[in-house]
Amino acid sequence: MSGVPPSSPARPPAGSAAPANAVEAAAGTAVVPLPYSSKQLQELLGSSWEARLKEMYRGMLLGRVLDTRMLGLQRQGRVAFYGPATGQEATSVGAALAMAEGDWVLPGLREQLIALMRGLDLTLYLHHLFGNDLDTARGRQMPCHPSAKEARYVSMSSNIGTQIIHAVGLAYALRYKRETGVSWAFFGDGATSSNDFHSGMNFAGVWKLPVLFVCTNNQWAISIPNEKQTASATFAEKAQAYGFEGSRVDGTDVVAVYHALREAREALASGKGPRMVECVLYRLTPHSSSDDPSRYQPKGWMDRAKAHDPLGRFEAMLDKLGLLPAAEREAIRAELDAKVRAAIQEAEVMPPPRFESLFEDTLRTPAWPLTEERDSFDKEQGGNFP
Amino acid sequence: MTELTLIQGVNQALHQAMKKDPDVLCLGEDIGVNGGVFRATDGLQKEFGEQRVLDTPLNESGIVGMAVGMALYGLKPVAEIQFLDFIYPAFDQIVSELAKLRYRSGGQFPAHVVIRTPYGGGIRGGLYHSQSTEQLFASTPGLKVVIPSTPADAKGLLLTAIFDEDPVLFMEPKRIYRTATGEVPDGDHRVPFGKARIVREGTDVSVFAYGAMVPTAFQACQVLEKTGIHAELIDLRTLVPLDIDAVVRSVEKTGRAVIVHEAPKFCGFGAELAAILAEKALYSLKAPIARVTGYDTPFPYTLENLYLPSVDRIGRAIQRTVTAG
Numbered sequence: 001m002s003g004v005p006p007s008s009p010a011r012p013p014a015g016s017a018a019p020a021n022a023v024e025a026a027a028g029t030a031v032v033p034l035p036y037s038s039k040q041l042q043e044l045l046g047s048s049w050e051a052r053l054k055e056m057y058r059g060m061l062l063g064r065v066l067d068t069r070m071l072g073l074q075r076q077g078r079v080a081f082y083g084p085a086t087g088q089e090a091t092s093v094g095a096a097l098a099m100a101e102g103d104w105v106l107p108g109l110r111e112q113l114i115a116l117m118r119g120l121d122l123t124l125y126l127h128h129l130f131g132n133d134l135d136t137a138r139g140r141q142m143p144c145h146p147s148a149k150e151a152r153y154v155s156m157s158s159n160i161g162t163q164i165i166h167a168v169g170l171a172y173a174l175r176y177k178r179e180t181g182v183s184w185a186f187f188g189d190g191a192t193s194s195n196d197f198h199s200g201m202n203f204a205g206v207w208k209l210p211v212l213f214v215c216t217n218n219q220w221a222i223s224i225p226n227e228k229q230t231a232s233a234t235f236a237e238k239a240q241a242y243g244f245e246g247s248r249v250d251g252t253d254v255v256a257v258y259h260a261l262r263e264a265r266e267a268l269a270s271g272k273g274p275r276m277v278e279c280v281l282y283r284l285t286p287h288s289s290s291d292d293p294s295r296y297q298p299k300g301w302m303d304r305a306k307a308h309d310p311l312g313r314f315e316a317m318l319d320k321l322g323l324l325p326a327a328e329r330e331a332i333r334a335e336l337d338a339k340v341r342a343a344i345q346e347a348e349v350m351p352p353p354r355f356e357s358l359f360e361d362t363l364r365t366p367a368w369p370l371t372e373e374r375d376s377f378d379k380e381q382g383g384n385f386p
Numbered sequence: 387m388t389e390l391t392l393i394q395g396v397n398q399a400l401h402q403a404m405k406k407d408p409d410v411l412c413l414g415e416d417i418g419v420n421g422g423v424f425r426a427t428d429g430l431q432k433e434f435g436e437q438r439v440l441d442t443p444l445n446e447s448g449i450v451g452m453a454v455g456m457a458l459y460g461l462k463p464v465a466e467i468q469f470l471d472f473i474y475p476a477f478d479q480i481v482s483e484l485a486k487l488r489y490r491s492g493g494q495f496p497a498h499v500v501i502r503t504p505y506g507g508g509i510r511g512g513l514y515h516s517q518s519t520e521q522l523f524a525s526t527p528g529l530k531v532v533i534p535s536t537p538a539d540a541k542g543l544l545l546t547a548i549f550d551e552d553p554v555l556f557m558e559p560k561r562i563y564r565t566a567t568g569e570v571p572d573g574d575h576r577v578p579f580g581k582a583r584i585v586r587e588g589t590d591v592s593v594f595a596y597g598a599m600v601p602t603a604f605q606a607c608q609v610l611e612k613t614g615i616h617a618e619l620i621d622l623r624t625l626v627p628l629d630i631d632a633v634v635r636s637v638e639k640t641g642r643a644v645i646v647h648e649a650p651k652f653c654g655f656g657a658e659l660a661a662i663l664a665e666k667a668l669y670s671l672k673a674p675i676a677r678v679t680g681y682d683t684p685f686p687y688t689l690e691n692l693y694l695p696s697v698d699r700i701g702r703a704i705q706r707t708v709t710a711g
Contacts, residue, residue, distance in 0.1 A: 104458075104459075106455075136492040137489075137490055137491055137492040137494075138492055140489060140490055145490070147490070147491035147494045147495065148494075149491075149494040149495065154458055154491075154495060155487065155490050155494065155495055157482050157483060157486065159482045159483075162451065162478060162479060162482060162483050165447065165451030165452055165455065165479070166451055166452075166454050166455035166483070167455060168451070168452055168455055169451065169452040169454060169458065169459075170456070170458055170459050171455075172456060173455070173456045173458075173459035173461050174459065176437060176461070177459070183455075195478070196447055196448070196479075199443075199447050199448030199452075200448070200451070202445065202448065203442070203443060203448050203452055206443055360493075361493045362488070362489050362527050362528050363528065363530065363627075364488070364496065364550075364551050365627075367530075367580070367626055367627035367628070368627065368628055369630075370527075
C-alpha cells in the first residue's frame with residue numbers, strides 16, 4: 001500500500017486525501033495535533049462548535065476510560081475477556097454524532113462506544129461485560145457483544161463480515177417502509193476479504209440502497225497487515241467495482257470523520273445510493289485481551305502508531321488553541337471514571353443469570369428435547385453428587 | 387376445497403400471505419420475472435410488484451443475509467434457495483446468524499425468516515440437484531425444519547411458517563411437486579407445527595417418513611396390506627419441532643419401527659428417531675429398528691433409482707421387521 005505520510009486534511013471535504021496506513025512513514029513518535037484553527041472548527045462544526053467539541057471529547061474519553069478500566073479488570077481475572085477499541089475512538093464518536101435517531105447500526109468488532117452514545121445505558125453495558133443476570137442477553141455472549149435495540153444497535157456475532165449484508169436488508173426495509181433512516185455497516189480491514197463484504201456491497205449497489213459502509217481500517221486483522229489482506233491500493237477503491245463511491249478519511253481525526261460521514265449520510269438519505277468510507281486509523285492495543293502483538297508487529301510499530309492516538313491528537317489541538325482548559329478536561333475525566341467505576345461496582349456484585357435462562361430464547365416456544373432437558377435439570381444437576 | 391398439486395399449494399400460500407400482510411416479501415434467484423425455476427413463485431411479481439418480489443443477484447449468503455436484515459427491522463421475508471444443494475454459501479448466515487439471533491440478543495431480535503428450498507432426488511438432477519441434508523439443519527438449535535408431503539400440508543405448513551416468529555427452513559419435495567395432488571382448503575389454512583400426520587393406521591409396524599418418501603412408503607404399506615401386514619405410516623411433517631409423542635405412542639402400539647429417508651444413513655435424521663425409540667420405547671420393541679435410506683455416498687445420476695428408497699426396498703424392510711419378532 002502507498003506510504004503517504006499521515007496528516008489530517010486542513011479541511012476535510014468528501015473523499016479527502018487521508019493518511020495512508022504505513023505507520024513506518026511517520027516521522028516520529030510525537031503526537032500530531034489535529035490541524036484546525038478555531039475559525040476552521042467553527043466553519044466545520046457550526047455555531048455551537050464549542051459544545052460539539054466537548055461532546056466529542058467526552059465521547060472519546062468515555063471509550064478510553066472504559067478500555068483502561070476493563071483491561072485492568074481482565075488482567076485481574078474479574079472479567080474473562082475484553083476487546084478494547086483504543087485508537088478507534090475518533091471514528092466511533094465521529095460516526096455516532098453523524099447519525100440520526102432513525103438510523104440503524106450493524107456493528108463490527110469495536111463499535112460499542114457507538115451503542116453507548118446512542119443511548120445504551122452504561123450500567124446495562126457493564127451488566128453485559130460481566131455476563132450477569134441483568135445482561136440483556138443473559139450472559140450468553142462474550143464481553144463486548146452487546147445488543148441494544150433501543151439504540152437500533154443490532155446484536156453481533158463474532159463471525160467476520162456477516163453483518164454487512166444485514167445492513168443491506170435493513171436498508172431495504174427502511175426504504176420499503178418509507179423511513180428516512182439509513183443503515184450503517186461497520187467492519188474492519190480484514191472483513192473486506194469476507195464473503196458478505198462482497199454480497200453486501202453488490203446487493204446494495206444493485207438496489208441503490210441507503211447503506212453507509214464504514215471500513216475501520218486499523219491496519220491489522222489480528223496479525224495480518226493490510227498488504228497481506230488485499231492487492232488493492234486502498235480498501236475504499238473497492239466500492240468503485242460495485243458501482244458507487246468510496247472515499248478515505250483520517251480515522252484518527254474526529255472532526256474529519258464527523259464531517260465526511262455526515263456528508264456521506266446526507267447523500268444517502270437523499271436517495272443517491274450507497275457509499276463506502278474507509279476510516280484509516282491505528283489499533284493501539286492488542287487485537288483483544290487474548291492477543292500478543294509482539295509475535296507479529298515490527299518492533300516500535302506501536303510507539304509510532306501512538307503518534308496517531310485520536311485522543312492525544314485532539315488534546316494537542318485543544319492545547320494549541322487554548323480550548324477546554326486542562327482543569328476542565330480533568331474534571332470530565334474524573335466524572336467519567338467515577339461513572340464507569342460505579343457501573344462496575346454495581347454490575348460485578350450481580351448474580352449470574354438464573355439457570356432457567358439456559359433454556360430460554362432458542363425458539364419462541366422451546367421444542368423437544370429442550371423442554372425435557374429443562375424439566376430434568378434439577379434431577380441432573382441439583383443436590384449433591386454422589 | 388380445490389384440487390391442487392403440491393407446488394400449487396406452495397404458490398397459493400405465498401399469494402395469500404402476501405395479500406394478507408404487506409410485510410411479507412419474497413426474494414431469491416429467478417423468482418420474479420421467471421416465477422422460479424420450478425414456478426413456485428409464478429405470478430407473484432405481477433401481482434405484488436418488484437418491491438415485494440425481488441430477483442436477487444446470484445449469491446445465497448446474500449439472499450439469506452438480506453432476509454435476516456429485513457427481519458431485524460420487522461419484515462417477514464420469505465427467501466428462496468433455488469436448490470437445497472446450493473444453500474451452503476448461506477450456511478454461515480443460517481447457522482451463525484439466523485439460528486442464533488434470538489438467543490444472543492436475549493429475545494430483542496427474533497429472526498422472522500422463512501427459507502424455502504426444493505430438496506431431494508428422483509428428477510435426474512445428479513449430485514448437485516438432488517441432495518437431502520435436513521439433518522444438518524435439524525441439529526442446529528434455533529431453527530425449525532418443515533417438510534410437507536401433500537398439497538394441503540404444503541399450503542398449511544407454509545402459511546404457519548410465514549407467520550411464525552421463529553426462523554423456518556421449509557424444504558419442498560421437488561420430485562412430487564406435480565405428482566402429489568389433493569384437495570386443499572381455499573381459505574387461510576394453517577397446519578400447526580409439531581403435529582405428525584397418521585397417513586394410515588396399522589397394528590404390526592410403525593413406518594416413519596417425511597416429504598417425498600411418504601407416498602413411496604404409503605405404496606409399500608398398501609402392497610403389504612394384501613399379505614396381511616398392517617403397517618402404520620406416520621408423516622412427521624416437522625422435524626423441528628418433532629412430534630415425539632406420536633413417534634413413541636405408535637411404537638408402543640406396534641412394537642416395531644421402520645424409518646425411511648432419502649438422506650444417507652450415517653448420522654441421518656433416522657439415527658435420532660432410533661435413539662428416541664431406544665430411550666423411550668425400548669421395552670415395547672419386538673424387533674430391531676430398521677432404517678431404509680439413501681446409500682452413504684454422494685448422490686448418483688444414472689443409478690438414482692437404486693440409490694433412493696423404493697417401494698420394494700421399504701416393503702422388504704417392513705417384511706423383515708415384522709417377521710423378525
